[in-house]
Amino acid sequence: MTPETLFYAIGMPIIGVFLGLVYKGIDRRVSARMTSRIGPPIRQPFWDVGKLLLKETVVPENAVRWIFNAMPILAFASSMTLLLYIPFGILKAPLEGYGDLVVILYLLTLQALAMAIGGFASGSPFSSVGAQREMVLMMSYEMPFAIVITGFALIYKSFSLSTIASTPVWSIVGPLGGLGVLLLLIAFLWVTPAELAKLPFDIAEAETEIAEGMLAEYSGRNLALFYLSDAVRGFAMIAIEVVLFFPFTLSYLFGLNLSGVALYIAEGLWFLFKVLVLYVLAVTLVRTSFARFRIEQASRIFWVYVNIIALLGLLLIWAEVM
Amino acid sequence: MAKTTYYVPIGPIHPALKEPIRVEAEVEGEKIVKVNVKRGFAHRGIEYMGMKRNAIQTLYLSERICGICSISHPYAFVIGSEKALGIEAPPRAQYIRTIIAELERIHSHILWLGVIAHEIGFDPLLFWTWKGREKVLDVLEAITGNRINYSMYMIGGVRRDLKESHIKALRDMITYYWEFTEHMKEVFLSDPVYKARTRGVAQLSKEMALKLNVVGPTARAAGLRMDIRQDIPYDAYADMDIKAVVPQDIVGEAGGDAYDITMVRLYEIEQSLDIIEFCLDNLPEGKILAIPNYVALLNKIKKTEGEAIGAHEAPRGEVIHYFKYDGKRDGPAVWKVIAPSYNNINSWAPLLLGAEVADIPVVVAYIDPCMCCNDRVAVVKDSSGRILDYSYLHKKAVEKTRKLEKELGVRK
Numbered sequence: 125m126t127p128e129t130l131f132y133a134i135g136m137p138i139i140g141v142f143l144g145l146v147y148k149g150i151d152r153r154v155s156a157r158m159t160s161r162i163g164p165p166i167r168q169p170f171w172d173v174g175k176l177l178l179k180e181t182v183v184p185e186n187a188v189r190w191i192f193n194a195m196p197i198l199a200f201a202s203s204m205t206l207l208l209y210i211p212f213g214i215l216k217a218p219l220e221g222y223g224d225l226v227v228i229l230y231l232l233t234l235q236a237l238a239m240a241i242g243g244f245a246s247g248s249p250f251s252s253v254g255a256q257r258e259m260v261l262m263m264s265y266e267m268p269f270a271i272v273i274t275g276f277a278l279i280y281k282s283f284s285l286s287t288i289a290s291t292p293v294w295s296i297v298g299p300l301g302g303l304g305v306l307l308l309l310i311a312f313l314w315v316t317p318a319e320l321a322k323l324p325f326d327i328a329e330a331e332t333e334i335a336e337g338m339l340a341e342y343s344g345r346n347l348a349l350f351y352l353s354d355a356v357r358g359f360a361m362i363a364i365e366v367v368l369f370f371p372f373t374l375s376y377l378f379g380l381n382l383s384g385v386a387l388y389i390a391e392g393l394w395f396l397f398k399v400l401v402l403y404v405l406a407v408t409l410v411r412t413s414f415a416r417f418r419i420e421q422a423s424r425i426f427w428v429y430v431n432i433i434a435l436l437g438l439l440l441i442w443a444e445v446m
Numbered sequence: 447m448a449k450t451t452y453y454v455p456i457g458p459i460h461p462a463l464k465e466p467i468r469v470e471a472e473v474e475g476e477k478i479v480k481v482n483v484k485r486g487f488a489h490r491g492i493e494y495m496g497m498k499r500n501a502i503q504t505l506y507l508s509e510r511i512c513g514i515c516s517i518s519h520p521y522a523f524v525i526g527s528e529k530a531l532g533i534e535a536p537p538r539a540q541y542i543r544t545i546i547a548e549l550e551r552i553h554s555h556i557l558w559l560g561v562i563a564h565e566i567g568f569d570p571l572l573f574w575t576w577k578g579r580e581k582v583l584d585v586l587e588a589i590t591g592n593r594i595n596y597s598m599y600m601i602g603g604v605r606r607d608l609k610e611s612h613i614k615a616l617r618d619m620i621t622y623y624w625e626f627t628e629h630m631k632e633v634f635l636s637d638p639v640y641k642a643r644t645r646g647v648a649q650l651s652k653e654m655a656l657k658l659n660v661v662g663p664t665a666r667a668a669g670l671r672m673d674i675r676q677d678i679p680y681d682a683y684a685d686m687d688i689k690a691v692v693p694q695d696i697v698g699e700a701g702g703d704a705y706d707i708t709m710v711r712l713y714e715i716e717q718s719l720d721i722i723e724f725c726l727d728n729l730p731e732g733k734i735l736a737i738p739n740y741v742a743l744l745n746k747i748k749k750t751e752g753e754a755i756g757a758h759e760a761p762r763g764e765v766i767h768y769f770k771y772d773g774k775r776d777g778p779a780v781w782k783v784i785a786p787s788y789n790n791i792n793s794w795a796p797l798l799l800g801a802e803v804a805d806i807p808v809v810v811a812y813i814d815p816c817m818c819c820n821d822r823v824a825v826v827k828d829s830s831g832r833i834l835d836y837s838y839l840h841k842k843a844v845e846k847t848r849k850l851e852k853e854l855g856v857r858k
Contacts (some may be wrong), residue, residue, distance in 0.1 A: 159573040332807045415639040416567030418804040
């Protein structure tokens with residue numbers, strides 16, 4: 125084991141958890157300000173996690189114990205693995221070359237799946253209904269997501285994220301393909317709140333309907349792990365979006381002539397800033413301006429409208445590439 | 447493959463419910479195939495307590511029946527009491543009573559709009575509507591001294607007069623709410639997501655509404671022209687021409703769903719503004735209490751024998767109080783309260799049957815249920831099915847106390 129591997133194994137999760145929770149805090153604060161409230165302090169998610177970790181972990185009597193306890197760890201592990209695939213600015217992704225966009229798609233799915241299985245295993249009727257909803261939702265939003273990835277594979281002839289990150293997609297497509305990529309972006313922005321289980325697609329966790337659904341029976345450490353994986357997933361999902369659609373570096377945009385550590389820090393901060401802006405636009409703004417959909421309405425939105433948008437984008441890209 | 451059904455217990459404590467009630471639903475996937483509504487978790491024995499007190503104390507007690515509309519029960523109470531006692535409130539008091547009742551309708555309806563927004567996951571709208579509701583609460587506080595439980599009404603009048611500053615505050619408030627409701631109508635009635643979540647949900651046909659005996663905005667949304675203020679006018683309502691707000695007057699046809707109820711409630715806020723404006727324009731001068739001396743009033747109650755029914759159109763529907771004064775004591779000998787939620791909750795079971803799980807909060811919220819109004823009777827049975835009455839429970843309680851005292855050595 126090289127020291128580099130050790131750093132990634134220890135450093136990345138810490139940075140990832142920290143960033144995820146900070147972004148969650150900012151998201152809560154901005155959302156509160158949008159609805160004329162003051163909102164919690166930005167460090168509130170850290171306190172939440174700390175408090176959850178101190179609390180007792182209750183396992184329901186009729187739950188399948190080992191699945192119930194294993195699923196939070198699986199969700200947390202998959203979100204942590206996800207982080208290792210994301211290039212921070214010009215910093216290379218640790219697991220670069222060991223997987224690509226398809227793996228990312230699977231890792232994102234794995235978390236939702238872990239929550240659904242945990243929900244089923246908990247034996248609570250609320251969780252069962254929530255898990256059923258999550259499965260239906262997953263079947264709906266995976267298709268446009270896969271189409272977006274296929275579109276990128278068509279353009280780059282590769283699934284590798286670092287290849288995609290090194291050249292901005294907008295610079296290698298023509299006007300027709302550009303329109304196609306724009307449509308893919310729209311489809312991807314629709315998928316984002318569903319993937320992150322945020323309003324208007326937090327149907328599986330609807331608190332007024334099924335009392336937090338899949339998480340209804342979770343408490344203590346298990347809930348803290350789900351909370352953390354949710355925070356990290358939020359950051360990672362938006363980071364992927366930035367890498368795919370807005371990979372413009374500072375040096376690319378303004379021709380900056382920095383070198384060494386200063387360059388890495390500047391690019392890293394610029395990357396985090398981009399993620400923050402997109403996070404507020406794609407998650408916070410959307411979740412404060414929509415009501416929750418019913419499950420069949422959400423399915424229809426994805427299967428009909430978002431799919432049509434994504435397929436149209438794919439068609440345009442295909443027309444240009446071929 | 448055999449279909450699997452889940453049993454989803456909603457309540458007595460559930461995030462969609464602010465008060466305890468139990469809805470036992472059996473769901474098949476997302477569809478509800480069997481439903482059972484159980485109530486009786488918030489019984490407080492207020493009627494029994496009221497019959498042990500004098501009429502003025504009971505009046506304040508009646509204010510505590512409902513948590514939100516604290517004027518609807520005292521209003522029905524004073525109307526019924528005045529009828530039974532043969533007192534008439536002075537005209538100025540009648541107008542002030544009407545103004546307070548309409549202020550309360552405004553705040554209750556805006557509260558409901560926030561609740562329904564919350565139930566479909568539209569929390570920003572909840573914050574926005576409740577922020578707007580502060581204005582009417584401020585005015586109520588300025589007039590009565592309290593935001594809720596105003597202690598404003600008295601048998602034969604009101605306890606506080608309207609001052610010039612109050613009238614100015616009321617007029618300011620009216621201007622504010624004309625603008626606010628205009629904006630609210632835009633947001634609620636044309637928002638596509640709100641439409642998608644409420645159109646066709648909790649749909650009550652006219653026939654069903656009649657059969658289930660629903661009242662208030664629920665009945666009006668189904669197209670029934672019924673409103674106590676229109677049918678049996680009282681106080682200042684008798685001086686104006688009030689028409690029940692029904693969807694067919696607004697959009698041509700009544701759907702009876704949650705969307706139509708939103709519409710009815712929004713237009714009722716405007717109607718209330720009109721009523722308050724009318725009352726302010728025609729506010730008579732004079733005294734505000736028929737019998738200002740409370741001892742004299744209690745003496746009169748002690749000597750009068752009579753019975754009456756007082757009815758008031760509360761924000762949720764009609765509130766009916768039945769009274770009997772027996773001429774022997776200074777409180778009601780019989781006091782029976784009928785709250786609107788009692789009728790309206792009957793519509794839950796048929797509406798939930800066949801609905802989706804996601805519709806449960808909308809169906810539950812659309813009648814604006816008030817459990818503490820609702821729970822009037824609790825029947826306690828022992829294992830053999832025998833109904834345990836008051837004297838039996840009292841005897842048991844005394845026996846247990848004696849036993850405990852003996853064990854602890856308090857009593858020899």
